[in-house]
Amino acid sequence: MTYALLCLPFLAAAAALTLLSARRPRFGRRMAASAVAALVLLGLTAVFDNAMIAAGLFTYPESHLIGVKVGLAPIEDFAYPLSAAFAVPAILVLLPERRRR
Template identity: 60%
Template sequence: MTYPLIVVPFVVITLIVTLATARRPRFRERMASAALTALVLVGLTLVFDNLMIAVDLFSYPQEHLSGLKLGLAPIEDFAYPLCAAFLVPSLFTLLSPRHAPKDTA
């Protein structure tokens, strides 16, 4: 069960960074957009991972998986698009200034 353990740090970091933006403006809107993005990415992952596994482009050693699958794709594969959908906008928010600089002209 190696692959589920590999995704844990990504999920934890995503949760911490996302929650760190909770007090920033437009949190609800960001989360709604991230959820929609996650839905699209998970859908694409579902289709293309299943296709790539079906045509034997790659495979996973079963002893390293949790055993849960969506089609042929192991559930662990879906953690990365979920994390990306929430982590990227959260990092952008944290790295952006809280207030726009005032125009001094």
């Protein structure tokens, strides 16, 4: 199994959760904030994954990668921060509101 196949469920879940939250208030504002968060997380992932791979902290078997890289980091590494940037706000808005005491 390739790392790209492992990423697909996370990306699909993030997309589904985001679509489910589309009818909640301030969807556009939330998407803008998620996009900014995604850019920041992707930038941090690029910097730190490259640094850790260059330092020899870990490697990836080439046979499990699709071959596209950002520096030394495989493109598959960027699926998780992208998923998190959109899924976490969607989950929070989909959860029932707590009653204030």
